[in-house]
Amino acid sequence: MDFMTSITGVHMDAKTVEMLICAAVVMVILRLELFRRPGELVRPQPADHYKKLLRECGPEALGTLACIALVALLRSRGDTIGPDMDEGSRQAWEAIKSQWPLLMTADTLLAIQVMLRLVVLLSVVLRAGAASASPLLDEAAMLWLGGSICRVACLYQSTAYWLEGPAGGIIPTAFEVAILSMLLVLGLKAMWRSFLTAVLVSCLVAVFASRNYLNLAEEESANILFTAAHCFEFLASFVYVARTMFVECESVNKVNIAFTHLVMPLQQGLAVYFWLQAFEQDANLTGSGMGILAVQVSCLGQFGAYLGAAAIQAASWFDEQPRQAVAF
DSSP states (O other): OOOEEEETTEEEEHHHHHHHHHHHHHHHHHHHHHHOOTTOOOOOOOHHHHHHHHHHTHHHHHHHHHHHHHHHHHHTTOOOOOTTOOHHHHHHHHHHHHHOTTTSSTHHHHHHHHHHHHHHHHHHHHTTTTOTTOTTSTHHHHHHHHHHHHHHHHHHHOGGGSOOSTTOTHHHHHHHHHHHHHHHHHHHHHHHHTHHHHHHHHHHHHHHHHHSEEOSSSOHHHHHHHHHHHHHHHHHHHHHHHHHHHSOOTTSOHHHHHHHHHHHHHHHHHHHHHHHHSSOTTOOOEEETTTHHHHHHHHHHHHHHHHHHHHHHHHHHHHHHHHHHHHO
């Protein structure tokens, strides 16, 4: 059965709706399981506790609001197409706008993702002294750094991978460069410490990307670099989960950890929605091998990893609350 459902102008097919319903059911079950603890009562926190929390996460909240305001400001500019666009391209652009009336183009989803990523990394860098156990540090940052290098190189080689629409162009490209600088701060030390491992992983990623890439750009190297970026980010997401499970975080600032676990699934969900919905099923996007399927699998894997890590961290914090109440 193939049908389209429209919610505030955002189109979703039957499989996407089914996936969202299943995800909602899983989250409800998880919530019930977290609070279903016989004989244990979690005391409600006083109002001062939440005021303190808001003060502590002020920079992260301001950064997120600034991203939302920037996207809204760029969207308010309206149509940004040039007058020299030919009739065929203009009709295609009008069709895209009719499918995404709120965002104007699906690329806005990826623009928001880039902005949220930068906010998360800024939070980690600014709180580096208290966030030594952040899941985005060390090996995770090293792998994400590899992905960022590939992304920036891809954008440098071909404008075909530049985002379009009101929030596209130079702005998200500049954000990607800023992300690269943040990851150099966070991941360069781990790369030198595990240099041979980094070289081996890079070689394996290069082999896979050279056999499975898109054909969005005329430059084959840009297509390969784009797939390589997703491969590095896919591997980084699973290191992120491992660090969440095995790295102790009792003495660190939990504001950064909580913010990271909140935003990472959110930003990756935007990419998942883009790659599952932005292109027609019969679109010829495969340059070699798996083509677009490799990118879709990478995005879905990252989303599952970040969501699972957030659930693990939330469960561990809920386990700590009854013990703290008893100690009190």
